[in-house]
Amino acid sequence: MICLSKNKRDTAILLEYCAGTLDIERAGALENHARECAECRALIAAQTKVWRALGELAVPEVSPDFDARLYARIAREGAASPWRRWWPSLRAWSWKPVLAGIAAAAVVAVGLSLYLPALHMPKSQDSFQQLRPDSVDVEQVEVTLEDLDMLTPPAAYTGKL
Amino acid sequence: MEGVAALERDAQLMLRVREGDESSFALLLNQHRRPVVHFLFRMVQNRAISEELAQEVFLRVYRSRGSYQPTAKFTTWLFRIATHVALNWIRDGKNERGHKSLEEEVIEGVGRQIPDRRPTVEHRMLTDVRLDEVRRAIDALPAKQRAAVVMHKYHELDYDRISQALGISESALKSLLFRAYETLRERLSHLA
DSSP: OOOTTTOGGGHHHHHHHHHTOSOHHHHHHHHHHHHHOHHHHHHHHHHHHHHHHHHHOOOOOOOTTHHHHHHHHHHHHHHSOHHHHHHHHHHHSOOHHHHHHHHHHHHHHHHHHHHHHHHHSOOHHHHHHHHOGGGSOHHHHHHHHHHHHHHSOOHHHHTOO | OHHHHTSOHHHHHHHHHHTTOHHHHHHHHHHHHHHHHHHHHHHHOOHHHHHHHHHHHHHHHHHGGGGOOOSSOHHHHHHHHHHHHHHHHHHTTOOOOOHHHHHHHHHTTTTOOSOOSSOOHHHHHHHHHHHHHHHHHHHTSOHHHHHHHHHHHHSOOOHHHHHHHHTSOHHHHHHHHHHHHHHHHHHTTTOO
């Protein structure tokens, strides 16, 4: 059963029926149903009225010089500099997504510039705890000093006696 | 090549334009000039502007000949450009027309299609008022709904192609058409 008023998905059926493009089988089913359903009958009548009213609107003929004007524009564009040629396209292009992207990138950049330096800076008391002499491993200090000795060139090499 | 052989005529012509064949562009223009101008006229309801916008559409087609790829039907692509141009024009608020232009068009005889062999002044006035109401009802629709109705009613494009031209899904298009026709039914309910 086709009930247009109960099933909005059947809007396509209503439009196709009024346009005369609905297949005979479904058109017959709709007509049979509409005989018993006042709501569908009213909907079909209203849509048919709209369809006919739209059909009454005519359009003007295209100006005879349409092609000549178009070819003149094409010729002008061909003779123009590349920048002038692309300017209308650039103007017409939608910049909204690009601007949104730039704004998002700017927010991320500001966030990173605030967050990254904070990572490398010594943090208040916790950082000082790590630097306190009593918390430093003595063995590690000795190894470090030995390494420094190895790195320091002998006096002969430095030219000093 | 099977793919190329299966291409529709318009796409083949466009590929020839890409190769530098200007006569193919003339054939395309000849074929699609009227539908594009008429589509735009129904969108903007002004003859001069519709032709101006149609020129912009064909200019864009010509400009993009170098990068043209026949991924969709040519007319779908063409109507997508035309829709884009029309929606941009409407969005930019360039449609600040007074009622005068509508009346002028009616006087020019543009708005009449019903055979009217012996029009009395009264009959003609009634017809003009009726057509003006229909035109205003279409004009009052949101731009995308208007484009959907125009393509559906006057250009007999199927849902798939209209949705591609509008850049929306088929279900979104059905919902758009439902709302548009519902509004038109309400606004034109008083017509005889």
